[in-house]
Amino acid sequence: MKFASIRVVTADVQALKGFYAALTGVEPTDLAPGFSEIRLEGCTLAISSEDIINKVNGGAIVPRSNRSLMLELEVDDVQAIQTRVTDSALAEIVQPPTVMPWGNTSMLLRDPDGAIVNIFSRPKR
Incomplete structure (x- = not known):
């Protein structure tokens, strides 16, 4: 699969x-x-x-009704994406860049339909 x-x-x-x-x-x-x-x-x-x-x-799916799914996009530099999102007013930032307990830096955005998008980077090893 x-x-x-x-x-x-x-x-x-x-x-x-x-x-x-x-x-x-x-x-x-x-x-x-x-x-x-x-x-x-x-x-x-x-x-x-x-x-x-x-x-x-x-009609098996209803738009704008999901509150249990998070789309996750891994990037090299969360701060750079934050700057781009802020400068362009692209999206609402729900959570600014935050270091998670497992080491990732994560920023949450809301897309136009209200879904949460996690922009994250893994710690440098």
């Missing part, structure tokens, strides 16, 4: 595509109207419209 992607279902594909493209620096690949992928090292972030889910999956 291979972990392939995380899919976020949204009522506003353009807003999420723009947010994640600006955050990651990776341009989305549009595969169909209302369905795009941001292909990152290690995993793909798929973004699809609520309309597609309602057509093909019977």
Whole structure:
């Protein structure tokens, strides 16, 4: 089994595509109207419209309703991302860079749909 992607279902594909493209620096690949992928090292972030889910999956997913999932993006420099996010007013910073008990430096953002995004770096060894 291979972990392939995380899919976020949204009522506003353009807003999420723009947010994640600006955050990651990776341009989305549009595969169909209302369905795009941001292909990152290690995993793909798929973004699809609520309309597609309602057509093909019977409305099995409800946008903006998840409070138990955290998207995590590993970076080399959390402070640099904080500066970019702050300077561009890209997202609400929920938690400023903080050193976790296991050594990672972690900053939490909120995406346009309200999901939490953890931007983190591992300690240098």
